[in-house]
Amino acid sequence: MALLVEKFGGTSVGTIERIHRIAELIERTYRAGNEVVVVVSAMSGETDRLLRLAHEITSQPDDRELDMLLSCGERVTIALLAMKLRSRGINARSFTGRQVGIVTNSSHTRARIAKVTADPVKQALDQGVLPIVAGFQGVNERSEVTTLGRGGSDLTAVALAATLKADRCVIFTDVDGVYTTDPNVVSSARRIPKLSYEEMLELASLGAKVLQARSVEFAAKYGVPVQVKSSFQEGEGTLVTHEDADMEQAVVSGVTGDRNQAKITVVGVPDRPGIAANLFGVVAEHSIVVDMIIQNVSHQDALTDISFTVPRSDLARAMDLVKQTAAEIGAGAVEVKEAIAKVSLVGVGMRSHSGVASRMFQTLAREKVNIMMISTSEIKISCVLDERDVDKAVRALHEEFGLDKGPGRAESA
């Protein structure tokens, strides 16, 4: 018998039939003698429908009112799921974000959790009630409705699991776990049975949509074991937990290819202290995340070239800012390359295994892939390439590091 927080995403509750299906899943876990707290998202399509209404009303909807509007999506799901479970004889009860005591700051549409009391959930559990909680939402200290941003239901689930000291937080989704790479690109991609928080965080930051990065940070901070699994098929999924001895057996856990990047180069930047700070300071002020930066060695004329990458969706805004700043600091032309991609290797095993980087570069050279930029962290190496090389590079690296031969990492938790 365990205390489990189970979270079901939008596609898992997307239709009445699917709500019936997950009610069965929940009932099975509950009847097996576990204490269960369920967190749900809005039915898939519902958030978009509400956003469409808002944009029909005005091109720039007020953030506070958007939160009031969007929070309805999850409220509909909790009511329907609670009804379903009650009709099956289970004492389920719906709870809004406010009702479970999720208190956030006042940054509407992207609020951060300040405090989780969860007292009403504890009381409900003590009374044998199965709480069905609205994900994605909270209230600020003035009791105004806030939302946690896209993917925020994961955060609700992890935060509740941490507060309740749950044995596990199970994220039910439409895939059966985290994969060694995108199965749509590499057919031999395999499910990873076990990952460390740090690896999952790197993978989430690299665009793996299966878990929201903030919820992984939260899980790591409070040591909540997170299991990612499918709500449509049986299986153990992927367990995200503290690094353990098993994990070091695999040098590399996953390979990612991220096309959501663009490269900006500022040519002929005066090579004086503070110039780079000036340039990137302006970009950061506008909440644009700069990923990689390369500064060439100075020319003889004390001018240098600076290249950096930004998310492609922020490119237009970034270019406006950079051109203006380049003019102010007396730099030359500003050049853009959109058709780039970032290929990354992630694995805690890199800490104890040297030579991963050189093996990566050799593999890419063998495939005649040109590397434009490189960045590394303790458990990650990323290379920026021409976009047309990305699938080839991912396939070659996936094979080189034996990710197609399973199981490279022990299944046992």
Next chain:
Amino acid sequence: MALLVEKFGGTSVGTIERIHRIAELIERTYRAGNEVVVVVSAMSGETDRLLRLAHEITSQPDDRELDMLLSCGERVTIALLAMKLRSRGINARSFTGRQVGIVTNSSHTRARIAKVTADPVKQALDQGVLPIVAGFQGVNERSEVTTLGRGGSDLTAVALAATLKADRCVIFTDVDGVYTTDPNVVSSARRIPKLSYEEMLELASLGAKVLQARSVEFAAKYGVPVQVKSSFQEGEGTLVTHEDADMEQAVVSGVTGDRNQAKITVVGVPDRPGIAANLFGVVAEHSIVVDMIIQNVSHQDALTDISFTVPRSDLARAMDLVKQTAAEIGAGAVEVKEAIAKVSLVGVGMRSHSGVASRMFQTLAREKVNIMMISTSEIKISCVLDERDVDKAVRALHEEFGLDKGPGRAESA
């Protein structure tokens, strides 16, 4: 400059275009220097959509969860309307039933208001904010969401107007006021400029859908002037207020024909004390409202016949109960007549004018309409007729009491 509570029903906010339209109406009143509090219903069709979802989930949805579900309808409207007004430069802010302090008992789906603090609304008004309040909903003392039943948004508006001591509560709807009779039946029907609370209450009980009966009672209790007007066209509508000298000039204010009735007759009831109480006690216990009762004089065999009317929608349930009770008390057959209707005259002038009843009976006799049952109150006379006579009877009475000749009652408020 006045403090006004303005309520807009489902059809008035039924589409994005209509929300734009009422935003203009509200802006006009606000820019004219008035303090305005707005109460809205769910967009028309939305409550039915949510109910449909609930019934796809289970044939008997839990009442508490239904309230959680249905309360979303109004939340969507308050957010959209507040966004619209904010985009026009007005400092509007949405409030849920909980956020304005509407506290109810725990009778989910038909909760009664226990307390209205409205402090957040007062504070908002003091700060120059235009509050947009979700109608139809509140919270019980455990802060669980409750709803006030169909038409409950009227009650929210009147309760807020009472608590805020507003100068007027304006109910915007899809008709331009209360009429002397149904304009679909009698083409010469006229709008009534002014009505007393008691008259409005009788008319609402007789099926006039323009104002919910409970909200009229509430308005009468706290002396809130209620104006009913169209959100689609200009006009003064109907003002519902305390009885004044003007009102007595018209003997009859309105004529109604109500087809939502059925007659049950229990034949051969033993004429002993307590027998009627027995019969009607059972019916009342099941929340079926018995409207009129007739007991014949006793036969020589100490048996009597009892006839009474119930809403047609409750007929099947009522018959089950009555048949069972009739058997228990040793009565004879139970007969039913569905094709009946109730025609009523309403007017505070009846108090000071005698002879209204006899004029009514003469008019019906002239039209060869047979009267089956009669009931009267201080300001109302009702007759039960064969259903096929109802339109003829309404037309004849409307003309007999001069309701087609306007204005019979002063327009001035």
